[in-house]
Amino acid sequence: MIRIGLTGSIGMGKTTAAKLFAEAGIPVNDSDAVVHELYAGEAAQLIEAEFPGTVRNGVVDRQELGRQLSRRPDGFKTLEAIVHPLVRQREAEFIEREQARGSEIILLDIPLLFETGAETRVDIIVVVSCDPQVQRDRVLARPGMTEEKFNMIRSRQTPDAEKRERADYVIDTGHAMEITRARVSEIISDLKARIAKGDFQNA
Ligand SMILES: CC(C)(COP(=O)(O)OP(=O)(O)OC[C@H]1O[C@@H](n2cnc3c(N)ncnc32)[C@H](O)[C@@H]1O)[C@@H](O)C(=O)NCCC(=O)NCCS
Numbered sequence: 531m532i533r534i535g536l537t538g539s540i541g542m543g544k545t546t547a548a549k550l551f552a553e554a555g556i557p558v559n560d561s562d563a564v565v566h567e568l569y570a571g572e573a574a575q576l577i578e579a580e581f582p583g584t585v586r587n588g589v590v591d592r593q594e595l596g597r598q599l600s601r602r603p604d605g606f607k608t609l610e611a612i613v614h615p616l617v618r619q620r621e622a623e624f625i626e627r628e629q630a631r632g633s634e635i636i637l638l639d640i641p642l643l644f645e646t647g648a649e650t651r652v653d654i655i656v657v658v659s660c661d662p663q664v665q666r667d668r669v670l671a672r673p674g675m676t677e678e679k680f681n682m683i684r685s686r687q688t689p690d691a692e693k694r695e696r697a698d699y700v701i702d703t704g705h706a707m708e709i710t711r712a713r714v715s716e717i718i719s720d721l722k723a724r725i726a727k728g729d730f731q732n733a
């Protein structure tokens with residue numbers, strides 16, 4: 531089974547690209563979606579204990595958590611120590627399920643792939659990327675997003691240029707959606723051809 535790791539900086543189009551892979555029939559594990567689930571479940575009380583006032587009706591209020599993190603950026607380390615092991619566990623369960631189903635290719639959406647050394651867990655790295663101005667316009671248009679929060683998140687992410695350099699495939703998301711969709715199809719076809727040629731030992 532070939533594991534694709536999909537990553538990219540904030541607003542570069544990971545979620546959109548992951549949807550296109552799923553539509554093309556590739557099973558996808560979406561880490562951000564897992565975090566949303568955890569924040570309404572098993573992570574909530576652990577986070578409330580470290581960041582009092584962030585849980586409302588049993589669910590982590592991300593705006594409030596974001597506000598507290600802006601005041602104490604060192605809090606990211608504490609938060610990640612709670613969240614990342616739980617995310618890893620869910621990912622491992624997904625991989626096991628797909629292995630049992632005999633899937634040929636799967637996709638792991640890992641926003642912090644380079645930052646957390648996740649390269650070793652995947653066979654192929656796909657990076658979504660676009661012009662920084664497009665990225666900025668997309669992100670600042672989101673409700674509740676501020677320049678400060680955008681800069682804080684960006685400062686914790688590996689720069690786009692470095693991500694592109696370390697990628698096996700880059701998807702440029704700065705143009706029409708159809709171009710992104712075509713690039714996703716092209717990557718899948720290329721991977722299938724490489725699997726057929728015997729390029730991967732674990733295929
Ligand atoms: C900081 C939080 C509260 C902001 O929530 P919000 O809903 O406003 O934004 P969202 O989750 O959609 O993230 C926006 C962007 O920030 C990136 N991001 C999220 N957490 C981090 C982090 N710890 N370090 C760097 N970038 C991050 C995301 O990948 C995305 O590109 C939230 O992202 C969070 O709780 N993060 C900690 C969990 C985490 O590390 N998730 C990402 C990997 S699984």
Ligand SMILES: Nc1ncnc2c1ncn2[C@@H]1O[C@H](COP(=O)(O)OP(=O)(O)OP(=O)(O)O)[C@@H](O)[C@H]1O
Pocket residue numbers: 538539540541542543544545546547562641668702703704705706707708709710
């Ligand atoms: N050609 C394109 N490819 C991908 N996304 C596009 C394209 N054109 C416009 N967009 C828009 O850009 C936005 C990309 O946001 P998306 O949520 O996919 O990014 P993300 O990388 O997952 O963000 P985050 O890192 O914050 O989770 C979406 O609103 C999407 O509709």
